[in-house]
Every structure is written in C-alpha cells, then in structure tokens.
Amino acid sequence: MEIVYSSIKEIKTAIEQGKTSCEKLVNHYLDQIDSQKDLNVFLEVYADEALSRAKTIDEKIKNGTAGKLAGVVIGIKDVICYKDHGLQAASHILDGFVSQFSATAVEKILEEDAIIIGRQNCDEFAMGSSNENSAFGPVKNSVDKTRVPGGSSGASAVAVAADMCLISLGSDTGGSVRQPAAFCGVVGMKPTYSRISRYGLIAYASSFDTIGIIANNVEDSAFILEIVSGADDHDATVSHSEVPSYSKLLTPKSKYKIAYLKETIDSEGVNKEIRESVKGKIQQLEELGHQVDAVDFPFLEYALPTYYILTTAEASTNLSRFDGVRYGYRSKASTDMLSMYKRSRSEGFGEEVKRRIMLGTFVLSASYYDAYFTKAQKVRRIIKEQTHKLFEEYDFIVLPTTPSTAFKIGRYDESNLVEYYLADLCTVQASVAGIPAISIPCGKDKEGLPIGLQIMGDSFKEAELLAFSKYISDLI
Amino acid sequence: MEKAIIDKYELVVGLEIHAQLATKSKAFCDDANSFGEEPNTNISVITLAHPGTLPKSNKVAVEYSIKMGLACGCEINRYNIYDRKNYFYPDLPKGFQITQEKHPICIGGKIDVKTKSGIKSSIRLNRIHMEEDAGKSIHKEGEKDTLIDLNRAGVPLIEIVTEPDLRHSEEAYSCLMEVRRLVRYLGVCDGNMEEGSMRCDANISIRLKGAKDYGVKVEIKNMNSMRNVQKAIDYEKIRQIEMIENNEEIISETRTFDAQTGKTYGMRSKEALNDYRYFPEPDLPPLIISDEWLNNIKADMPQLPKELFQKFTSKYNLPEYDANVLVDSQDIALYFDQICDHSKNYKAASNLVMTSIKSYLNDKGIEMQDFPLAPAKIAEIIALVDSNKVSNTAASGKLFKAMTASPEKSALAVAQELNLIQESGNDFILPLIQEVIEKNPDKVKAYQKGKKGLIGMFMGEVMKLSKGKVDPKKTNKLIQEALEKA
Numbered sequence: 001m002e003i004v005y006s007s008i009k010e011i012k013t014a015i016e017q018g019k020t021s022c023e024k025l026v027n028h029y030l031d032q033i034d035s036q037k038d039l040n041v042f043l044e045v046y047a048d049e050a051l052s053r054a055k056t057i058d059e060k061i062k063n064g065t066a067g068k069l070a071g072v073v074i075g076i077k078d079v080i081c082y083k084d085h086g087l088q089a090a091s092h093i094l095d096g097f098v099s100q101f102s103a104t105a106v107e108k109i110l111e112e113d114a115i116i117i118g119r120q121n122c123d124e125f126a127m128g129s130s131n132e133n134s135a136f137g138p139v140k141n142s143v144d145k146t147r148v149p150g151g152s153s154g155a156s157a158v159a160v161a162a163d164m165c166l167i168s169l170g171s172d173t174g175g176s177v178r179q180p181a182a183f184c185g186v187v188g189m190k191p192t193y194s195r196i197s198r199y200g201l202i203a204y205a206s207s208f209d210t211i212g213i214i215a216n217n218v219e220d221s222a223f224i225l226e227i228v229s230g231a232d233d234h235d236a237t238v239s240h241s242e243v244p245s246y247s248k249l250l251t252p253k254s255k256y257k258i259a260y261l262k263e264t265i266d267s268e269g270v271n272k273e274i275r276e277s278v279k280g281k282i283q284q285l286e287e288l289g290h291q292v293d294a295v296d297f298p299f300l301e302y303a304l305p306t307y308y309i310l311t312t313a314e315a316s317t318n319l320s321r322f323d324g325v326r327y328g329y330r331s332k333a334s335t336d337m338l339s340m341y342k343r344s345r346s347e348g349f350g351e352e353v354k355r356r357i358m359l360g361t362f363v364l365s366a367s368y369y370d371a372y373f374t375k376a377q378k379v380r381r382i383i384k385e386q387t388h389k390l391f392e393e394y395d396f397i398v399l400p401t402t403p404s405t406a407f408k409i410g411r412y413d414e415s416n417l418v419e420y421y422l423a424d425l426c427t428v429q430a431s432v433a434g435i436p437a438i439s440i441p442c443g444k445d446k447e448g449l450p451i452g453l454q455i456m457g458d459s460f461k462e463a464e465l466l467a468f469s470k471y472i473s474d475l476i
Numbered sequence: 477m478e479k480a481i482i483d484k485y486e487l488v489v490g491l492e493i494h495a496q497l498a499t500k501s502k503a504f505c506d507d508a509n510s511f512g513e514e515p516n517t518n519i520s521v522i523t524l525a526h527p528g529t530l531p532k533s534n535k536v537a538v539e540y541s542i543k544m545g546l547a548c549g550c551e552i553n554r555y556n557i558y559d560r561k562n563y564f565y566p567d568l569p570k571g572f573q574i575t576q577e578k579h580p581i582c583i584g585g586k587i588d589v590k591t592k593s594g595i596k597s598s599i600r601l602n603r604i605h606m607e608e609d610a611g612k613s614i615h616k617e618g619e620k621d622t623l624i625d626l627n628r629a630g631v632p633l634i635e636i637v638t639e640p641d642l643r644h645s646e647e648a649y650s651c652l653m654e655v656r657r658l659v660r661y662l663g664v665c666d667g668n669m670e671e672g673s674m675r676c677d678a679n680i681s682i683r684l685k686g687a688k689d690y691g692v693k694v695e696i697k698n699m700n701s702m703r704n705v706q707k708a709i710d711y712e713k714i715r716q717i718e719m720i721e722n723n724e725e726i727i728s729e730t731r732t733f734d735a736q737t738g739k740t741y742g743m744r745s746k747e748a749l750n751d752y753r754y755f756p757e758p759d760l761p762p763l764i765i766s767d768e769w770l771n772n773i774k775a776d777m778p779q780l781p782k783e784l785f786q787k788f789t790s791k792y793n794l795p796e797y798d799a800n801v802l803v804d805s806q807d808i809a810l811y812f813d814q815i816c817d818h819s820k821n822y823k824a825a826s827n828l829v830m831t832s833i834k835s836y837l838n839d840k841g842i843e844m845q846d847f848p849l850a851p852a853k854i855a856e857i858i859a860l861v862d863s864n865k866v867s868n869t870a871a872s873g874k875l876f877k878a879m880t881a882s883p884e885k886s887a888l889a890v891a892q893e894l895n896l897i898q899e900s901g902n903d904f905i906l907p908l909i910q911e912v913i914e915k916n917p918d919k920v921k922a923y924q925k926g927k928k929g930l931i932g933m934f935m936g937e938v939m940k941l942s943k944g945k946v947d948p949k950k951t952n953k954l955i956q957e958a959l960e961k962a
Contacts, residue, residue: 081528089527100521103528200528206758236532236760314758317562320571321525325624337622341564364562364753373755 006216022054041155045118067113075165081200090134093348094328103200105228123152129423133352147406150180157184168214175427177212178439182401182452193434194239197232203318205311218470222246249463252471256290259394263300270403273445307428309376316360387433391458401439401452489642495665496673503608503632504531515625525569537632540664545582556763562753567611577754580605589650600639645709652702698732708733792822807844818855848883856887900947912937
C-alpha cells in the first residue's frame, strides 16, 4: 500500500502546484476506507458531505480565502461531538443518538477548513487497550490483521497508518492515543491535561481525559495541537495559558538532559526487543553528547492502581447520565422505573464498561471511600509532585510506550484481565501526573510489528517536547 | 394527651431550608432560570446532560450565596470545592447533583428569631451550601407514565442548615419568616414557599427535659408552607411522645407531611438508605473567593432588617413597635428612611407610613415601589401639620388622598386648592370669637362662674364659623383669653 501524501506540508505543496485538490484527496481516502472495510475502522463515513465540503474548500483555495487546514482530512473518534452527526462511544447505550453541538476542538478545526471524513470505532466509552471492547466489533491492526491496534483509540491509529485520513482526533485517559499509535507505527500525542478544551469530549474520567492527536509525524501533531488548544468558556477546567505556535518552535536545543526510568525499561513485564530498541535509542542520544541518566521512580508501581481507582470512580458517575430516560437506548422490557434503569443499563453497556462502573461505584461507597478513593488521591498527588521533581533536573523522561508490541486479537479474556490492564503500565504515569507525552515510532520487532518510544515532558512544555520528538524521529 | 406527660419532654428541631436563587440563568449553564414557563423550554444540552457537556459555575449564584452568609454572620469559605451527590432519578439528568458536601461556602452564623408569643432565640447555623435543583416529576392521576419537566433542573439553590437549636414549633415558623425576610431584603430569592422557591425539611426528635443526649431524629419532608412546617412539628412531637410512652422504638426515617390530614407518614426505608457516593466534582475547578471579590460583595450589601431596626429606634427614636412594623418590608422601611432625609419629625413620618400609606397600598393592592408619592412629598405634608397650616386630620385624610391623585403637585398647593389651610392669624380668629361671645352671653357667664367645660362649645362654634379652617390650638388659647376678659 502506497501512501500518497503523508504530511500536511506535502499536501499543501501538492495543492499549490495543482497536483491534487481537496476533492481528489477526499476521494482517495474514501477509496482507502472502502477497500479496507475489513479493518472495521469507521462506524460512519460522511462521504457525500465530505465531498461537498471539499468542493467548497477547493473554491476557497482558488480565491485565497481558505483556512490553515484546507486539504487536511481528519477522522474523529466516536467520543467527540460533531453537531448533527451520530455519536455513541461505540456503545449500544447511545443507539440512535445525534449530537446537537460540536466539540470545541471540532469547531476549531472546521474553522480552519479541515474536512471530517467520519467517526471512528474505539473501545466502548474509551475503556480498553485493544479496541476489542466495541459494541461494533474489534478493530484490526493494518500491520497484521490478526492483531489488535491497541486502544482505546485503536481505529483512529489504524486510520492514519492505513491512509484512511491524514489525522485522527482521539482521546487519551491513560494511554489511549499513545498505546495504539505505538502498536500501529504512527505518532500519538496527549498534551498537558487542560491544554485542549474537553467540551464535546464524552467524559470517561474527567480529571484525566484529554483529546489527543494521531498523525504520521511530529510536525503535523504540532500544527494540529496549536489549532485545537486554548481557553474555552465551555470548559471551566481548561487552561488559559497562551498557546505557543508549536509548529514554528521545532528547532531542537543542542544539549538535552534526559532521564529514563529503570522501573520501566528493566521491568520484567517489558518485552526484550522493546527494551533493546529503547536502550539503543538511549545509547544513540548519549553518543550524540546528551546527558542520559537512569533514575529511580519507586512510585511507578502505584501508578496503575491509582489510575484504575480514580478513573473508574469518575467514570461510574460520569456514565450515570446514560439511563434511558432522555436519549439513547431504553430497554423495551422495562416494566417500571427501576426496571427501566436496570435493564437499559445492563443491556446497553458492554462488559468492560459495566465492570468499571461497578469498580468505581465500589471505591466511592461510604465504607470503602477512604481506603480506596482518598488514598488514591493522595498517591496521585505524590506521583505528580515526584514527577515534577524529576523535571527540575531533566528536560524529558524517555520510556517504552508499551510493554509489548501489538498482541493477537482475543488473547485476553476475563481469566487474564490484570495482564490486560498492565498494557497501560508505561502510559498511566503521564495521565496520573497530567503531563504531556508522545509516542513516536522506534523501529520494529522481528515480526515487523511497530515499537513505540514514549517521551514525557513537564506540564505545558509541549513546544520543547515536540522539538525533541522531531529531533529523535529524524535520527531514526 | 395529658399536658403533664407532654411537659416531661423537650422538642429538638433542626431545619434544612432550601432557597432557589433568583438569578437570570441556571447554576451551571446559560439556560434561563424562570418559574412557570412551558415545560421543557429552558433546557439546553447541558441541562439535558447530553454526552460531552460540562458545567460552568454562575458567579451571581455564588455572590447571592455569600450575601446570605454575610447576612447571617457566617464565615465565608474562601476555597470552595463542589461535590457530586450520586443517585438515579428521572428528573436528575446527570445522575448526580452538583452540591457542596465537605466545603460549604458559608460556615456557622445564626438566625435571630422572635416568636409571636415572645420567645427570643438565636438559632445557630451549621452551614449554608450551594447546589443545583432537580427537575420536576409529574404524576398524573390515573396515568401510568411519569412526565418530566426539566426547566427547574440546574436552578441554583442554597441550603441553609441549622443546628438542632429549636425547641418550639413556633420557632420554626419564625425562623422561616426571618429567612424569608432576609432573602427578600437581599433580593436573592422571592421566598415563596407555595411556589416552591423556598422549601424546608425538619429534623425532629424529643428527649426528656434535662437529658443531655439527643433522641432518634426523624426527617420530615414535603411541607409547602410555614404553617405546615409548624403543624408537622406539632404532630410529630406528639407522635414521638406517644411512641416513647408506649415503649415503642422510634426509627430514624424520612417521613412526609400530608397537609390534608395534618399527619406525617413514613416513606419507604429504601430511600433513606441511599449511599450518595459524594466525591469532588472533577469538572469544576476549586472556586476561590478573593479578598477583592468578597469586599465588592460586602460593599453591595443592603441595610439589613436588624440594622434598620437599630437605626429607627436609636437615631429616629421610634418605639420598638413602629420599628418592627416598618422593617417588616424592605421597601417600606427604605421609603420611611427616605422621608426621614426630608423631615425630622420621625414619629409623624412613621405614623403616616403605618396608617395612610399602608392602607393606601392595601386598598389598591399595590407594592411600595408603585406608590405614586415621592418621600419628599410626605415630608411636605408633615411640615404643613408641624407649622399648623393644616390639621392633622385633614393632612392624613383629604390632603393625602388628593396628593396621591396629583403626585406632581406640592402639598401646599393641594392644601390651598382644597381650602385646607388653617387660619392662625389673630385678625381672622378674634372677630369670630367676638361674634360667638356676643351670641352667647349666658354661656359666657356660666363659664366665668366656673363651668370651664363650656370651652368646647365655644371652640365648636368658632370652628363652624371658620368652616374648620382655624388652627385649633391657637384658637383654644384665644377663646380662653377672650372669655376671661369678657
């Protein structure tokens, strides 16, 4: 499969030179989507609408009035609101639901003349690490169709990797753009918590959720990030700090101080080829004169339980609104109010979502609140503080994005769930701490499966993080 | 039940008073906050809890809450955290209510209460916290389905929680009256219990007089008037005494009051056993009240009833009775205060407000703000009386009435038009007296012989001749002098 244009820059040049047009690009992506339907990537494709919008934007290009994203075709994960379009978090509980407004991030890309080509499959309510927890069936990895693409933004990563769109907007609560980006060989970035407005992003765990960007390269990630970030009246938690022009700040420094966490690279859970690949990268950096130190981060083992306690607690109440009363799925077997609640939610939600709602309900219950929720909040504060402390001394922390490469579809079931949750081992620290992190391709294993290198930076240091990521990407 | 048995026990009551804040928009979104609209018209995607929506806090609601706190002498919490209270109900769109569990905006404070029978008490407040209202579930008779109106969902509320300091049911009534007066003075709530903009739950227990520990408390809901709160407490007190006297165990439960029967009924215990799983609302950052913000709110506080009472009794020297009547309504109190900017005869001003003006408002069925006369005009009326130009009776009667019909005219002009100006000049009065004396020589003799009571007759005759225009005080004095001399 040949990728025709793999960056915004290439597309813009090609359009300027008259080699392509928005219409041609949309037709190309529609063909790609159509010919790879077996990957189960898009839940809905907006073909006619995308084509008609393409024609309008081609006119604008001719008239010189087109926005910054003219020619950029974007897919959105099915947890991001797009006015008058279906939205269901890959769940039956939202069957038939149509969003009545657009997410702020969607408004921003549309203002710049991006074309949205469709909504993408994902793990139901973004809960999962394999994109197998979708009410619409698992998504397949385009590198190897017997394997998962990662999750929860698995389809969003496959869409970019398999050239079904140029960019995907996904969401990352504990690694949900970085981990699938690593499994699919693309770039996945989660910015600092609160950098991008969450208005119009279906909440999984409010204090962790961020919209994330999946792209072919760091430059595109930077360009999209500077467009979708910034203050928003609709989100009380969003940052009001100024948004730098990330795409113009990609020149690296000459010397970096980098830390790597022994607990991740040397962990037994991390597969040998990944360890070697990341270590190779570290060595390369050292040889180029950067300071690279192994540091201890003894709190890492607490990050995963902290993450699961807090995210499930928040999810259990965030998902209470899906009750069959006002919209979405209502069980026809309901006989009274209580049975409407019980049946609609039991039938509408999938197993993993129900499991997390139950777990979250449990940790918030009066008798266990302090033992779990309060304690996890304390641990989260410690992890945040200790992580920030590392950044007083180091510019970045590097680590593998995932302990393994893409695994086989169906490998995990209820008998080895804990192992499944361990797939998030390396990505949850950034989510617990709220810091920006990116996964960039870092070679392949013997089976040709992509490996991801993860780089974490300090809060709101996206510009520096992106410049360094581009620097490393260029080394590969 | 025998009074002797009832008297063995002491009633212990704490109140939870909800007041809907009279903001333009809802607590966490821009939807209009207005009562009585077509069902489900003030409902955006946020009120409907559509996926992807987020709350944002309404600053005015915060300011109103702080004002109530300041009025009650509460400590204002500078670092506020919102919490989620989780439960499922069809009129609760998000499946949780945003409230303040651990860090309420107002801590402590008190409500001073004086009942009709003269009990004075100071009810301590535990807290005042902010939260949002739920929608309304409408159960139509004979229909299986429940109808939901979400206009009210998300309307800002404050919940005022008292300590268990009330010992009499009439204290509860007076406490609610005082809260209603305060919210109305502050303009933060219309205080209308019948329409549900103010609601009250009561926690009621009894114990033997002198006992230290509290008894098992029962929560009563669904009382839609202040009288019903009082009635429910009275009923519940006797019910609990009877149970204890019969060696029955009182269970901690939620009961509902039925205004028809005047009785309380137990609700399903299931509802009482809810675990609300409170936890900090992650979609709203901590709300920090800066010094500047708080100072601005303080500067914007109106004069409170007790401050006006203090002013009226000490500065204006009014009797407590007058001051109490005046401060009952903020509009009336402020109107009176404005009259006092133009007149130093405060008691006369108070009399006019309490009699002529109040009955005018009652007759016309209007509010103070629609009263046509400016306070300065009332001061003019008082000045005419004080300078003996118009009699008191004419002033508060004919003159007042005529002025309300032509509010732009001066009191003097109206008095002249109506021919109400009293004559106090000797040139006018003396000839009239002379005429009366000459007509009644017998009476003059009788007076001179000691029948002093006859002065009234002379007075009446002079009045008659003057068509009521002579200044009675002065005339009286002149008649006396004339009779002595005659």
